[in-house]
Amino acid sequence: MARKLLLEHINVPGINTFDVYRSKGGYAAVEKALKTLTPDEVVEEVKKSGLRGRGGAGFPTGMKWSFLAKPEGVARYLVCNADESEPGTFKDRYLMTYLPHLLIEGMIVASFALGAKTSYIYVRGEMMPQIRILEKAIAEAKAKGFLGKNILGTGYDLELYVQPGGGAYICGEETALLESLEGKRGNPRIKPPFPAIAGLYGCPTVVNNVESIAAVVPIINEGGDEYAKLGIGRSTGTKLISAGGNLRKPGVYEIDLGLPVEEFLYSDEYCGGIANGKRLKAVVAGGSSVPILPANLFLKTINNEPRLMSYESLADGGFVSGTMMGSGGFIAYDEDQCIVRNTWNFARFYHHESCGQCSPCREGTGWMEKVLHRLEYGHGKMSDMDLLVDVSKKIEGNTICPLGDAAAWPVASAIRHFRDEFEWHVTNPSAAVSGNFGIAHYADPLPKLEEAAS
Amino acid sequence: MKVTIDGFPIEVEAGTTILNAARMIGGDIVPPAMCYYSKLEGTGGKCRTCLVQVTKGSEKDPRPMPKLVASCRTTVMDGMEVKNITSPEVIEARKGVVEMLLINHPLDCPVCDQAGECHLQDLGYEHGAAKTRYEFDRRTFEKIDIGDKIQLHMTRCILCYRCVFVADQITDHRIHGILNRGDHSEISTYIQKAVDNDFSGNVIDVCPVGALTDKTFRFKNRVWFTKPVEAHRECENPKCCGKVTLWYKGEDVIRVTARKDEYGEAEEFICNTCRFDKKKTSDWVIEGPRKVSHKSVISSNHYDTLHPLPVVKTNPVLIEANKEQFERETRL
Numbered sequence: 158m159a160r161k162l163l164l165e166h167i168n169v170p171g172i173n174t175f176d177v178y179r180s181k182g183g184y185a186a187v188e189k190a191l192k193t194l195t196p197d198e199v200v201e202e203v204k205k206s207g208l209r210g211r212g213g214a215g216f217p218t219g220m221k222w223s224f225l226a227k228p229e230g231v232a233r234y235l236v237c238n239a240d241e242s243e244p245g246t247f248k249d250r251y252l253m254t255y256l257p258h259l260l261i262e263g264m265i266v267a268s269f270a271l272g273a274k275t276s277y278i279y280v281r282g283e284m285m286p287q288i289r290i291l292e293k294a295i296a297e298a299k300a301k302g303f304l305g306k307n308i309l310g311t312g313y314d315l316e317l318y319v320q321p322g323g324g325a326y327i328c329g330e331e332t333a334l335l336e337s338l339e340g341k342r343g344n345p346r347i348k349p350p351f352p353a354i355a356g357l358y359g360c361p362t363v364v365n366n367v368e369s370i371a372a373v374v375p376i377i378n379e380g381g382d383e384y385a386k387l388g389i390g391r392s393t394g395t396k397l398i399s400a401g402g403n404l405r406k407p408g409v410y411e412i413d414l415g416l417p418v419e420e421f422l423y424s425d426e427y428c429g430g431i432a433n434g435k436r437l438k439a440v441v442a443g444g445s446s447v448p449i450l451p452a453n454l455f456l457k458t459i460n461n462e463p464r465l466m467s468y469e470s471l472a473d474g475g476f477v478s479g480t481m482m483g484s485g486g487f488i489a490y491d492e493d494q495c496i497v498r499n500t501w502n503f504a505r506f507y508h509h510e511s512c513g514q515c516s517p518c519r520e521g522t523g524w525m526e527k528v529l530h531r532l533e534y535g536h537g538k539m540s541d542m543d544l545l546v547d548v549s550k551k552i553e554g555n556t557i558c559p560l561g562d563a564a565a566w567p568v569a570s571a572i573r574h575f576r577d578e579f580e581w582h583v584t585n586p587s588a589a590v591s592g593n594f595g596i597a598h599y600a601d602p603l604p605k606l607e608e609a610a611s
Numbered sequence: 612m613k614v615t616i617d618g619f620p621i622e623v624e625a626g627t628t629i630l631n632a633a634r635m636i637g638g639d640i641v642p643p644a645m646c647y648y649s650k651l652e653g654t655g656g657k658c659r660t661c662l663v664q665v666t667k668g669s670e671k672d673p674r675p676m677p678k679l680v681a682s683c684r685t686t687v688m689d690g691m692e693v694k695n696i697t698s699p700e701v702i703e704a705r706k707g708v709v710e711m712l713l714i715n716h717p718l719d720c721p722v723c724d725q726a727g728e729c730h731l732q733d734l735g736y737e738h739g740a741a742k743t744r745y746e747f748d749r750r751t752f753e754k755i756d757i758g759d760k761i762q763l764h765m766t767r768c769i770l771c772y773r774c775v776f777v778a779d780q781i782t783d784h785r786i787h788g789i790l791n792r793g794d795h796s797e798i799s800t801y802i803q804k805a806v807d808n809d810f811s812g813n814v815i816d817v818c819p820v821g822a823l824t825d826k827t828f829r830f831k832n833r834v835w836f837t838k839p840v841e842a843h844r845e846c847e848n849p850k851c852c853g854k855v856t857l858w859y860k861g862e863d864v865i866r867v868t869a870r871k872d873e874y875g876e877a878e879e880f881i882c883n884t885c886r887f888d889k890k891k892t893s894d895w896v897i898e899g900p901r902k903v904s905h906k907s908v909i910s911s912n913h914y915d916t917l918h919p920l921p922v923v924k925t926n927p928v929l930i931e932a933n934k935e936q937f938e939r940e941t942r943l
Contacts, residue, residue, distance in 0.1 A: 347656035513796035551707030
């Protein structure tokens with residue numbers, strides 16, 4: 158059983174209260190950082206740990222912190238992005254529900270490292286219970302002197318606020334989040350300038366995911382070097398995976414990065430295999446916006462090496478035969494799931510959530526959704542697949558924010574890997590409405606590379 | 612700072628955007644812009660028609676930029692090399708953007724007052740495909756009335772946000788804005804209030820398409836049948852420059868607009884009194900005919916473009932060739 162860093166005390170009754178959390182060694186990182194380290198040393202520890210942003214992009218957190226502009230006399234802000242709304246991802250909500258103090262502790266240490274006197278946790282509006290939990294936890298921490306003026310007598314002041322968002326997916330994009338936090342319409346800003354130069358209210362700002370901030374706590378407690386020993390290669394530490402779909406044991410799991418995919422999927426310690434004794438057809442490895450992969454390509458890379466749960470291994474093969482770690486929203490599909498319907502569902506989501514600011518995404522997402530709807534309900538044409546690929550290419554890379562890419566990738570990858578199933582929907586429209594294509598060859602072992610080439 | 616666009620080098624000041632550097636060079640290499648407006652702060656970056664490829668970031672960091680960038684919002688670096696019309700990727704992407712802009716556009720140009728001076732029309736003509744691949748119903752909106760001076764056609768809107776910036780920066784308060792999200796976002800006013808402000812008429816001038824048109828000019832005439840004349844008057848409004856273009860039909864002034872430059876941008880903004888109320892020749896001091904680009908359809912009735920060039924007048928071979936061409940074209 159691998160060591161847990163974040164979820165170590167998750168099963169302790171009352172861990173969501175300050176006293177129990179404190180008795181389990183909580184807030185030690187705050188004491189250590191504020192009393193024995195300088196802000197630069199904290200940043201250095203995080204850099205050494207190799208922690209990569211857990212929100213999806215995987216950008217090294219320590220690097221992000223060191224890019225923060227530090228002009229004299231200008232306030233700096235830390236904003237925690239708790240607007241988790243990627244379909245298939247629910248790890249941040251889990252963390253905030255059961256371990257609110259872990260997030261607050263991480264916020265204090267991170268704010269100290271960045272020199273922020275005011276920090277915000279931007280929570281998605283639908284997560285009202287979590288907002289209440291966090292506010293209660295903040296009040297507790299404040300009463301014990303871990304927040305507010307002169308924390309632990311070190312002379313460091315920090316105010317922490319929870320801000321409910323309006324519940325838009327786009328507000329998970331960092332600049333749209335900042336706009337929303339400022340009270341404006343949640344449209345992504347045009348970059349540059351990046352938030353590290355001009356973010357919230359035009360001041361230098363760092364926006365981090367909930368899990369990235371929580372991971373700062375074990376990094377400070379144990380040291381960056383210790384943390385970096387976990388994991389594999391440049392994917393260090395542990396990661397929360399929200400496993401969902403047709404699994405026997407769905408839920409939030411903390412894994413060491415580098416765990417073989419097969420072990421994660423089939424071992425009883427984690428997902429326990431596919432529910433109801435069915436077979437695996439496809440996997441979305443990191444939330445709805447990453448490319449979907451058929452079972453055979455997911456378990457083995459194109460070079461027939463076993464795939465690992467790490468940033469590099471999941472991305473092995475690029476967009477042709479790989480996927481991405483994303484935010485860790487792991488969705489498994491069994492043999493009875495329809496990929497066309499799933500792709501349509503994702504496209505419908507992105508159509509609904511596009512902010513409408515830039516034209517390719519505003520118009521293209523709606524177009525893709527309509528074509529996929531037509532395919533799913535048996536009115537499709539053979540030319541629709543090429544049309545979809547072409548539209549997705551015209552969106553990808555041409556938009557202000559990554560939502561355009563996120564909308565384009567699942568559609569393009571589904572057609573790349575599951576073209577047979579899309580064609581079957583066109584050639585057998587009545588069967589496609591009532592039944593489904595089944596697993597076909599998607600779980601067959603991969604052919605040897607030489608054979609495939611010949 | 613030195614920047615090279617499609618092989619044309621130019622020296623510009625730091626902080627200039629690629630688009631403005633290209634406009635300094637001029638000609639075919641200027642990327643089209645639907646949402647950027649040089650007189651309004653913060654515009655641009657939304658329509659994505661001005662995408663260009665940066666093949667060399669700068670002298671210091673020669674790496675190319677990974678994605679196409681919006682030239683209206685990307686500032687130049689020393690030694691930057693940009694490809695616009697010489698890059699097949701850019702042409703392809705721009706074609707895609709134009710297609711996206713057109714799929715939900717009603718294409719009601721035959722009854723649209725903007726026809727002839729519409730940027731989307733030009734863009735569609737230049738980059739669009741003759742046939743659409745979109746086989747679904749086009750988006751429609753419920754009609755709303757935003758006052759007696761300005762006509763809103765939401766179906767024609769491309770959501771460039773220019774009119775929102777005008778209301779923020781030119782008028783003293785804004786009561787219209789973007790409602791909703793995604794492809795059902797629309798321009799609307801605060802609970803059906805009329806847009807009524809001394810400078811609100813400028814939203815008509817900045818609108819690149821026919822979404823906001825002049826109600827006093829509505830269905831009066833096609834722009835290419837009118838004669839633009841430059842004129843000015845002493846405007847009582849201190850913020851108004853009083854310099855306008857009058858659009859004549861015969862003896863009558865049927866429309867007043869701000870003077871627009873070659874990129875369709877108003878040189879200076881004018882007030883509503885000048886625009887809507889002063890429609891008599893006696894109100895104005897006439898300066899002379901407005902020069903219109905020979906590429907514009909508006910110039911089609913300005914017969915001076917048909918005069919032979921001076922060099923033709925003296926060269927007998929060219930006179931003959933010119934005659935032949937004239938006959939060929941009139942036959943068609």
